[in-house]
Amino acid sequence: MQGPDWSRGGASSKRIMCLSHEVVRFPVFKLGVLATFIYQDFLKQAESLYNELDLTGRGKADKHLCEAVIYELHQAVLKTMDDPIRQARNTIAVM
DSSP, X not given: OOOOXXXXXXXXXXXXXXXXXXXXXXXXXXXXXXXXXXHHHHHHHHHHHXXXXXXXSSSOOOHHHHHHHHHHHHHHHHHHHHOHHHHHHHHHHHO
């Protein structure tokens, strides 16, 4: 898996790149590294999940199965967003 190709000079890369005379402060650099790792992890998780849904092993997953998984993921996010502190307390209480 590869990260973004900054050499193409797309609109988003131009917004976040520095000019040759500018400097990058550590907090900005740290957040950039964090975002890169999160993005890489997201891509790995998405690929792994898709491979699980590709029941034939041909690089094609059933549309209805994918939609059902995406719906369930969306519902999980909505439940967590309702009250994340309460959710965390409930999780800790169960442990």
